[in-house]
Amino acid sequence: MTGIVLRLLSAIPTLFGVVLVTFLITRVLPGDPAVFFASNPSMTTQDIEAVRQSLGLDKPLPEQFLIYLGGLLHGDLGNSLSTGQKVVTEFANRLPASAELTFLAFFIAIGVSLPLGIAAALRPGSLIDHLSRVIATLGVSMPTFVTGLLLIFFFYFVLGVAPEPIGRLDPFMFEPDRVTGLYTIDALIAGDLELFAAALKQMILPAVTMALFALAPLTRMARASMLEVLGSEFIRTARASGLSRRKIIMTYAFRNALLPIVTTMGMTFSYMLGANVLVERVFSWPGVGAFAVDSIINLDYAPLQGFMLVMAGIFIVVNLTTDVVVALIDPRASR
Amino acid sequence: MTNPLLAVKDLTVDFITRHGTVHVLDDVSFDIGDGEIVGIIGESGSGKSVTAYSIMGILDHAARIRSGEILFQGRDVLGMNRSELDRWRGKAASIIFQNPRTALNPIRSVGDQIADVLARHTPARASEIRAKTIDALKQVRIPDPERRSKAYPFELSGGLCQRIGIAIALACAPRLLIADEPTTGLDVTTQAVIMDLIRNLAREQKTSVALITHDVALASEYCDRLIIMHAGHVVEVAPTAEIIDHPRHPYTAQLLRSVPSLVDSIGELQAIRGSLPDLRRADLPFCRFAERCDRRLPICDAERLHLGPALERHAVACRNPL
Secondary structure, three states: OHHHHHHHHHHHHHHHHHHHHHHHHHHHOOOOHHHHHOOOOOOOHHHHHHHHHHHOOOOOHHHHHHHHHHHHHOOOOOEOOOOOOEHHHHHHHHHHHHHHHHHHHHHHHHHHHHHHHHHHHHOOOOHHHHHHHHHHHHHHHOOHHHHHHHHHHHHHHHOOOOOOOOOOOOOOOOOOOOOOOOHHHHHHHOOOHHHHHHHHHHHHHHHHHHHHHHHHHHHHHHHHHHHHHHOOHHHHHHHHOOOOHHHHHHHHHHHHHHHHHHHHHHHHHHHHHHOOHHHHHHOOOOOHHHHHHHHHHOOOHHHHHHHHHHHHHHHHHHHHHHHHHHHHHOHHHHO | OOOOOEEEEEEEEEEEEOOEEEEEEEEEEEEEOOOOEEEEEOOOOOOHHHHHHHHHOOOOOOEEEEEEEEEEOOEEOOOOOHHHHHHHEOOOEEEEOOOOOOOOOOOOOHHHHHHHHHHHHOOOOHHHHHHHHHHHHHHOOOOOHHHHOOOOHHHOOHHHHHHHHHHHHHOOOOOEEEEEOOOOOOOHHHHHHHHHHHHHHHHHHOOEEEEEEOOHHHHHHHOOEEEEEEOOEEEEEEEHHHHHHOOOOHHHHHHHHOOHHHOOOHHHOOOOOOOOOOOOOOOOOOOOOHHHOOOOOHHHHOOOOOOOOOOOOOEEOOOOOO
8 A cells, every 4th residue: 555655656756757858848849839820921020929928938948847837736738729728628528538449449459369368378379379360460560540441441331330430429419418528438327328329339440440459469468478377387286286277277377477468458558548649530539649649730839748748647547557456466566 | 015006007208399209208117005105216307207297197298198007096097088187186196396486376375275276176165175274284384374374475485385385285185195306495404394294294194105306315214115217217116225225226326326325435425427318319228227337238238128027026127237
């Protein structure tokens, strides 16, 4: 317990470092946001200077940083120049969209990769072992926009079983009352099963696209770590004691094999959440990844800094969760 | 011995490796009687552990049992299917390993690991299993068994881990206990304690013990009979005192001269000449000791050699014994 508190406290300097570095990185990006913002031929130099002043960009860097920090402490991430909205509001709308997609993709990936990896490890060199290798290799070597487009082509265009791949919900449906921001969960809370099905349908193709990508590291790790544990001496002891096959595989081998798998899961999850820009683009998903890329293109500092900060925060939370789960599995890790 | 507890007959095992077939065991035969403590002795690579693993059905995937029988109370162990084997091992026959710490599941409490075996072979209510687990810990003289049953292997010393290994192996009071170098990973004082424990428990439970070791001095102290192995052959079998006083196989004689506590003076202490032949060779001599032997005769290379009548009190596989 104290370990967890310590870990949380140690996140504070990390977060401060992230704030500082993201601030500096955005400042060294080429281009002048004031010029970009005032990109109207009728604007004079004075007008641009006025914009610069209103954005606070004329002040020295340390002062800009302090202003930014002060805002952060009040939960204010600034305003987006391109949408005019508060960055916090943007994230409140977009993060749940990304999170919902990532969670579904993550669960699909785990649901497929763990059984596949374990089956492959139980029979190395068998058909299922080769199958798992092919799936993992395909998943990692096909760019997500290609798999995404292929899935759209087959399931929407050719077969017509998938809904139109635009956004989180059919344009003719109303989004559920906001509780969590996750449409499927909110639809369930509202008791609207039709809406739930619609939201889920909309998510399946992008989620499968993302899951295919996450399949590779998870399957390979599941296979490798299961193989290693199955070859260890305590498994030999368990076999020599006549324990049942089920007991040996699930209680003895799998729990031990889970340790490296959980760590890989944490990494994969953080990576999926932030790095699925292409998937969000292909499926017009209003998530944070697409938003961050737009911000870079528009030299929109505030959302960009906000994005990096939120991602850093999520990485910290995911790592902490990973540590807690590992400590729950492995008594050696908790002291 | 009219009806041995365990009879290994002409067991031949190969290992298929990337570098060729290794002929690990060749026509290995021996018996273990009821309540006997038998030492299986040999250098590393002589096939002692492979013999043990063959009996327990825990051979590596690369191993192929080419021929032979293993009879336990008349039942053919090699012919058992998986579920028969699983009901037999851990209950009627069990094994303890060389490396007590790695032989235990690192993330399961030692009490649970003993309970798993009990629950498997003698299903009962959870409270009963728990009581039996504590009994098993008491039996191997673990202080404060209630508390220790919740400990994980990394919290216990090597000696305590080996006691847990013994507790797991003896939990269901098996008829045969195979101890595969049980004290090699432990320090000398712990060695004696563990060996005494194994001997005393075996006597109490009337369990036969096969003590696998390269330590002749240790074996001669605890065993009723010794089986000497060399390069996958059984070369000599005899009661301990007889083999120590009158070894007949040249290898046994050399082996005994290499043990400090068994020679009269340091001057007599000798290293064993040469090393084990490469067991991958296709042209292995009929007597695998021939190339290290100073009593080799032309007849040694002429025809196949068998251990004298298997049930003889003192059997030796040599054309020109001492």
